[in-house]
Amino acid sequence: MNIFGSQNRREDSDFIVTPWTVEGEVDYNKLVERFGTSIIDDKLMERFVRAAGEDHHLLRRRIFFSHRDLDKVLDDWENGRGFFLYTGRGPSGPMHIGHIIPFYFTKWLQDRFKANIYIQLTDDEKFLEESRGLTLEDTLKWSYENTLDIIAVGLDPDKTFIFQNTEYIKNMYPIALKVARKINFSWVRAVFGFTHESNIGMIFYPALQIVPALFEKKRCLIPAAIDQDPYWRIQRDIAESLGYYKTAAIHSKFLPPLTGPVGKMSASRPESAIYLNDDEKTVRKKIWVAYSGGQPTVELHRKLGGNPEVDVAFQWLKFFFEPDDNKIKKLEEDYRMGKILSGEMKTLLIEKVTAFLEEHQAKREEAKELLHLYKYDGELAREMWKKIHV
Numbered sequence: 001m002n003i004f005g006s007q008n009r010r011e012d013s014d015f016i017v018t019p020w021t022v023e024g025e026v027d028y029n030k031l032v033e034r035f036g037t038s039i040i041d042d043k044l045m046e047r048f049v050r051a052a053g054e055d056h057h058l059l060r061r062r063i064f065f066s067h068r069d070l071d072k073v074l075d076d077w078e079n080g081r082g083f084f085l086y087t088g089r090g091p092s093g094p095m096h097i098g099h100i101i102p103f104y105f106t107k108w109l110q111d112r113f114k115a116n117i118y119i120q121l122t123d124d125e126k127f128l129e130e131s132r133g134l135t136l137e138d139t140l141k142w143s144y145e146n147t148l149d150i151i152a153v154g155l156d157p158d159k160t161f162i163f164q165n166t167e168y169i170k171n172m173y174p175i176a177l178k179v180a181r182k183i184n185f186s187w188v189r190a191v192f193g194f195t196h197e198s199n200i201g202m203i204f205y206p207a208l209q210i211v212p213a214l215f216e217k218k219r220c221l222i223p224a225a226i227d228q229d230p231y232w233r234i235q236r237d238i239a240e241s242l243g244y245y246k247t248a249a250i251h252s253k254f255l256p257p258l259t260g261p262v263g264k265m266s267a268s269r270p271e272s273a274i275y276l277n278d279d280e281k282t283v284r285k286k287i288w289v290a291y292s293g294g295q296p297t298v299e300l301h302r303k304l305g306g307n308p309e310v311d312v313a314f315q316w317l318k319f320f321f322e323p324d325d326n327k328i329k330k331l332e333e334d335y336r337m338g339k340i341l342s343g344e345m346k347t348l349l350i351e352k353v354t355a356f357l358e359e360h361q362a363k364r365e366e367a368k369e370l371l372h373l374y375k376y377d378g379e380l381a382r383e384m385w386k387k388i389h390v
């Protein structure tokens, strides 16, 4: 299947972003223009933080940098109508740190705004993506494994419903049909780059990723990296004609691969990512050989300084692992001046990542006992689930 969205494929294109591929070095300003989203400006950011009653470094540092209708979400919040949250995961293997970041941010949104969250596990999508070579049994198994990681984030079980497409399909199918009838082949071909060789499951699939944005008759806010935005574009074009709100979205940048600023972390290059099930030794090994912004020798580094813009260890600290702005500022300056060596930056990141994984993995163990609360027995889960079984 040709998975390069044709809207994304410009003659001058030096990078490509689709829900399935990130190639080249992403220019986020250009991407916002191509996708037709808006940058979160200072005014909107301040309004958002005021409504939340608290700041978050993912917002402050513009890791979540772009949006659709975030202002309308805040209007709804302020006038008491409220909104709901929707995000998801394609269970194709173990999750890496980039995959879990939107879930931590979604938890923060839930805590601050007391909103319901729907989490879609697209076991169907990952089976249909033939290039992955996964069996349906594989994607079922990864759905279970990934659900544990998602529960480990600590979402409110009474306000969170986690569902897996192959299990919950009966409930989604009537809405999916209404959605599918509004979308023709030319449209999804233009948005997703499908071809005559694409299997028909994949061609129908966008309807299923759109459905949860219609689960409530309220505005939906979708926190995710910007690669998923093409689905929301279609949802927004058809939602009102079906009697629903256009979905809102808040988009993040990509946590860069350990191997350097080009492309995205991928299972075919395990050295490019830290997986949530990596042990301490593996973490140390992978970070130690990560792409660095330092000079070839210590002498040169002390003299010329390093480049934090491309230093992956620094970028990871800034992206997620060091929430203290003063510390980040000092690290950046000291690295630029050659006071901090690349090895020291990496050691700091190794400590942070190891501590994070230790805690995450412990919570993941506890999640095995909590699964039912999110899939079947929590307040929201029960309400959603009984639509099929009662």
Ligand code: TYM
Residues within 6 Å of the ligand: 019, 086, 087, 088, 089, 090, 091, 098, 099, 100, 101, 102, 120, 121, 122, 125, 209, 222, 223, 224, 225, 226, 227, 228, 252, 253, 254, 255, 256, 264, 265
């Ligand atoms: P998936 O499994 O590819 O990705 C899961 C989530 O992780 C985000 N993401 C990243 N975030 C930061 N840095 C990265 N390097 C990085 N790589 C991926 C993705 O944007 C996503 O938020 N089809 C979807 C599953 C899905 C979904 C959704 C995702 C279904 N409904 C609604 C978001 C919102 C998928 O395969 O995601």
